[in-house]
Amino acid sequence: MSLKHDKSDNLFARAMNVIPGGIYGHVAPVAGLPMHLPKYIQEASGCRFIDVDGNEWIDFMCGFGAILHGYSNPEIDNFANVQRNKGSVFNQPSPVMVELAESLTSKIDFADWAVFAKNGSDLTTWAIRVAREYTQRPFVVKAKGAYHGVDAWCDPGFGGRIDDDRSKILEFPWNDLDYLKSLLKTYSKQVSAIILTPYHHAAFAPSIMPAEGFWSEIEKECQKNGIILILDDVRVGGRLNDGGSHRYFNFTPDLSIYSKALGNGYTISACTGKKFLMNASKEVFLTGSCWNDAVAMSAALKSLEISHRDQVAESIKNKGEYFCKGLCARAKKYNLPLFMTGPSSMPYPWFEGDENLFRIQKFCKIAAGKGLYFHPHHNWFISNSHSIVDLDLALDLADEAMCELIQIENS
Numbered sequence: 001m002s003l004k005h006d007k008s009d010n011l012f013a014r015a016m017n018v019i020p021g022g023i024y025g026h027v028a029p030v031a032g033l034p035m036h037l038p039k040y041i042q043e044a045s046g047c048r049f050i051d052v053d054g055n056e057w058i059d060f061m062c063g064f065g066a067i068l069h070g071y072s073n074p075e076i077d078n079f080a081n082v083q084r085n086k087g088s089v090f091n092q093p094s095p096v097m098v099e100l101a102e103s104l105t106s107k108i109d110f111a112d113w114a115v116f117a118k119n120g121s122d123l124t125t126w127a128i129r130v131a132r133e134y135t136q137r138p139f140v141v142k143a144k145g146a147y148h149g150v151d152a153w154c155d156p157g158f159g160g161r162i163d164d165d166r167s168k169i170l171e172f173p174w175n176d177l178d179y180l181k182s183l184l185k186t187y188s189k190q191v192s193a194i195i196l197t198p199y200h201h202a203a204f205a206p207s208i209m210p211a212e213g214f215w216s217e218i219e220k221e222c223q224k225n226g227i228i229l230i231l232d233d234v235r236v237g238g239r240l241n242d243g244g245s246h247r248y249f250n251f252t253p254d255l256s257i258y259s260k261a262l263g264n265g266y267t268i269s270a271c272t273g274k275k276f277l278m279n280a281s282k283e284v285f286l287t288g289s290c291w292n293d294a295v296a297m298s299a300a301l302k303s304l305e306i307s308h309r310d311q312v313a314e315s316i317k318n319k320g321e322y323f324c325k326g327l328c329a330r331a332k333k334y335n336l337p338l339f340m341t342g343p344s345s346m347p348y349p350w351f352e353g354d355e356n357l358f359r360i361q362k363f364c365k366i367a368a369g370k371g372l373y374f375h376p377h378h379n380w381f382i383s384n385s386h387s388i389v390d391l392d393l394a395l396d397l398a399d400e401a402m403c404e405l406i407q408i409e410n411s
């Protein structure tokens with residue numbers, strides 16, 4: 001199947017005149033998004049979308065994780081529309097903000113309060129400032145290669161940065177507790193926070209789960225050294241446990257941040273925290289022009305309700321297992337050493353020995369020609385709108401793609 005892309009290319013050419021880079025960030029062609037994937041999308045429903053050239057795709061990226069209950073979910077859209085008809089941004093917050101904070105603090109076991117913003121980055125950065133305010137210490141520890149957002153203390157780019165931006169950021173390799181402990185010894189009583197994702201989901205590399213005892217050791221070190229433990233649950237939140245990923249891994253952070261799946265595509269993020277951090281959090285200024293957006297808050301309220309009611313984390317885990325097992329079985333048929341790393345509902349595909357990523361890139365490119373949106377160097381996402389019929393169709397198309405891959409490699 002050859003995909004049409006004239007309209008996409010035309011739009012991109014127009015964009016190059018009026019938008020720096022045409023498309024920026026991790027979805028910029030070449031920089032992050034492979035060229036064979038569409039540049040512009042027209043509409044989406046469930047787990048499928050149609051690009052501007054009319055090509056239909058079965059999606060395995062879910063808006064890079066923002067979609068948990070399927071695109072254009074009617075239950076969420078209808079609920080949000082009730083608020084949309086009343087208005088979205090006012091001079092003051094609307095009642096739904098209180099309802100959403102109550103909903104989050106009742107679902108997230110350690111949380112006594114919640115604040116809201118628009119993006120994950122807004123609140124990962126705010127959270128480390130809360131930790132600094134509380135502890136009156138400058139340093140922050142993070143895992144090497146972990147993404148926490150676009151701000152200068154953590155973004156993966158180099159542009160516009162000065163050395164000072166990261167002079168108080170320390171890094172340790174994920175799971176390397178000896179390294180972490182030696183860092184904490186060196187910087188004794190100067191570390192305000194350790195910020196970590198629930199497991200290591202770096203781009204361009206297989207996902208790494210926490211080693212046995214990792215989280216309990218992290219908790220112990222934080223308690224021993226008076227350090228605030230911040231869970232960056234922006235990407236994973238709601239996908240492993242509707243009460244937060246710490247419940248899945250059995251630990252308790254002091255602060256946790258959510259965004260992607262929280263509003264099912266409506267723009268919202270949240271930080272929740274323990275009571276002892278309430279005063280410090282009041283001291284760190286927090287606002288944004290449209291952050292009181294009642295429509296997004298309504299969508300989040302409904303989205304949380306659905307996650308709990310339909311046991312969505314369990315459901316996507318089962319769907320993910322079905323899909324990952326199916327994909328690996330088909331790979332085996334062709335002697336392709338495929339491993340689906342990380343949790344089954346957000347797997348990162350890895351061909352053993354494919355350090356330069358050429359094989360996975362080739363496979364994803366062939367799959368794209370069949371209408372499968374597979375990303376070669378970012379974890380994929382399964383939503384609760386992926387049905388077994390969708391997954392079986394995707395597996396059959398992936399099988400064809402693997403067959404072609406082997407033919408090309410052997411020719």
Ligand SMILES: Cc1ncc(COP(=O)(O)O)c(C=O)c1O
Nearest residue numbers: 119120121147148149234235259
């Ligand atoms: C783990 C993690 N933290 C923070 C962010 C930043 O979130 P946002 O892009 O909404 O600013 C992301 C985004 O991908 C993320 O995956």
